[in-house]
Amino acid sequence: MTNFENMVICRCEEVTYGQLLSTAAEHKCTARELKLRTRAGMGFCGGRTCRVSVDKIIESVSPDITPGDIPLKYQPPVRPVTFGTVGEKK
């Protein structure tokens, strides 16, 4: 079981399954709060890899949530960019 809990879910920020579960249990998190507390889904890939997994974990720990309600928010920039690019200065 510890093997399972040590399994990385968010690879960019190296957040494990166990960390997500214990944070969700301790704080009764919404999807957004769980993301902000653990940084799962907030790394280099913008959550493209772990978004579906993180959603499912939230679904499994908060049974009163229906899958349609819980998507994690998307924020620009949706790709990694330099400050120069965003500021339109190179």
Add this chain to the structure above:
Amino acid sequence: MSDVIIIGAGPAGLAGAIACAENGLRVTVVDEFIKPGGRLLGQLHQEPSGDWWNGIKEAERLHQNAMNLSVDIRCGVSVYNLEKCSQNWNVHTSIGTLTAPFVLIATGAAEYPVPVPGWTLPGVMSIGAAQVMTNVHRVQVGKKGIIIGANILAFAILNELQLAGINVERIVLPEKNPNSQKAGEPEEVLKSLLHASHLAPSPLLRFGSKFMKKDWIRKMGINFYPKNGIKINGTPLQLRKAALEVIGKDQVEGVRIADTDANGKVIPGTEKIYEADFVCIAGGLYPLAELAAVTGCPFHYVPELGGHVPSHSETMETPLDGLFVAGNITGIESGKIAMAQGITAGLSIAKHAGKGKNNINNKLQQAVQNIRTVRQNAAIQFNPDIDRGRSKMKQIWEDQHNNNNQTQEKIG
């Protein structure tokens, strides 16, 4: 300045570009990959007719057509934000901001993994990565592979790996847990494979229907599923085995696998390590809709379409003025359907731009009808209930147009 900016040079984006340009619009296409074609570049399979679907050739054909119509195609350019500014859309890219009154988002689908302990070891990859390495970059992914996850995508790509002479030793399921859900339940997996099997393109993929035509097997179902699996072109499909962990020190050395009961519960004492030097995880696909989300476009959750999709009509318009969508962003389907949707979106944009004269409405209706025809004849269908998903979206759109109080959900 262009009239239309298309994000994504896959089948939907390129077909849309061609339809726009044929109707006199100036078109720019941007794509972050090094060459145009999107997911077509990895596709190779045999149709029920016996013809081969060669995605690379299709991509070349579309690219050439678009070039002949003077479409400006820019590869290696990422779009990181999209916003409306008075009459125009600002498309923020890695080479600066492009502006146009019309935007078509055709960003396709992304894969989601089913995490398995040890999946961060070098040598573990998504099944789609194995496809790209094999068919696009022509790199041998390994000598001895195991696929975790049994779905249509896994079979299509298994076939491609086999054609390339790459040895896949077995297909097993992920262990059943909150993350894998139904993908870890042998009975559910068998059911979904049987649903899809009549649509399967090659003899390899049709294995299920042949197997299940034997009524007694259908009745006995998973309980009598052979322990060592059923061979697909030499690779055993082992629905009663689950991957518990990928093992290895610095890279993949093998997978710890156990037998399971019909519900996916591990049978204690059956664990065994199977050697492998690469592992492919076949989770599934979901619409890559991040750019539609940042515009504030409303979304709907339609599981048959693969998850959250931007609200759209049959003619591929979104509720936002000048914003259109086509291809896998609207639901997970095969390449030909993406192309048919792209044509529809292109004609729809031409119509909104006042192009295409009187017969544009006719053409647009024909294009919508053509999507349905292509869908009916599709060789690969990722979700057996796709028709239901499409009708749901259509209904939602129509209701919204008749009644503004409909509930909408924003994920942007």
